[in-house]
Amino acid sequence: MxxxxxxxxxxxxxxxxxxxxxxxxxxxxxxxxxxxxxxxxxxxxxxxxxxxxxxxxxxxxxxxxSPRARAAASRYRSVLGPPESVTARTIGDLECEARQWPLSLWPDLRFEVLVAPNGVVWNEWLVRAPGAPAPELHTLDDLTPWSCVVDEAARAFAPARPLEGTAPTRWGLAFTAPDADGVRRKVAAEFTWGLLQRTAVGG
Structure with missing residues (x-):
């Protein structure tokens, strides 16, 4: 930080x-x-x-x-300034633009907003910065708060299933991961603004 x-x-x-x-x-x-x-x-x-x-x-x-609220894409630009990077991205059959901003609290992350061609924001969360080293995620012990973002956990413990968030700006993932003894456990991971907050471990 x-x-x-x-x-x-x-x-x-x-x-x-x-x-x-x-x-x-x-x-x-x-x-x-x-x-x-x-x-x-x-x-x-x-x-x-x-x-x-x-x-x-x-x-x-x-x-x-506010009834005069800016569109979400314009609001982020007004608050965070011009994005550090703007990249065309395809998600399934959908074309969008990924806009990223650095934040001083998390220098290895970027705040990313996905914007549709009509200007509607599809998603807004923290992601790993381009070129920043990804965390090593192998066992439950590696899943500490703020250690990873959604896509990193999903890749490390594939296949992962999305879970409905418990509130706006929250996401969930369900997957299995080995504990320290190598026993695979069911995990429900909760993310806020894309950053891991906590895990609940089942049998």
Whole structure:
């Protein structure tokens, strides 16, 4: 995690543009239910208080619900700036554009938005940055919080079955993975904004 420069920090209660720092606080707010300690460390790395995180989430929700709300693709550009990369991508029979932005909290990841030709956003989540080393995922012990993104877990423990998320911005995967003794276990993994948060292990 790269600490935010002082110039990027805004005093609590000060209104202003919604910044990449604010957006990262929104991501953290969604992750706080599962991993409060990780979120607290990341929040402090951004130089933000709990009040800052609550305020950022409140402003984000207001932006989403406003009758004058921007389209999602435009909203991300206005908050995060021009994307670092824009790549044409084909998913099944569908053509789309993958737009990616770096975030200081997770330098090895990118926030990716998939945009249809008509401008509709199909998906928005964290993915591994191009060229960044992928985690080694072999057993249950490797599936620690924030260790991997959705597609990495799906590839490492194929075949994986999608599960319905428990809330917006959450995804689930069901698969089997070996424990430390090599016994294969049923796993339900939950992701928030594409980043692994927790696993539930069955027999």
């Amino acid at each position: 790269v600490p935010m420069p002082p110039s990027a920090k805004r005093p609590a209660g000060t209104a202003g543009p919604f910044t990449p720092r604010d957006f990262q606080l929104v991501l953290l707010r969604r992750m706080a239910d599962h991993n409060p300690d990780l979120v607290e460390d990341a929040r402090r790395g951004l130089g933000a208080s709990l009040a800052d995180m609550r305020e950022a989430n409140k402003r984000w929700q207001a932006m989403l619900r």
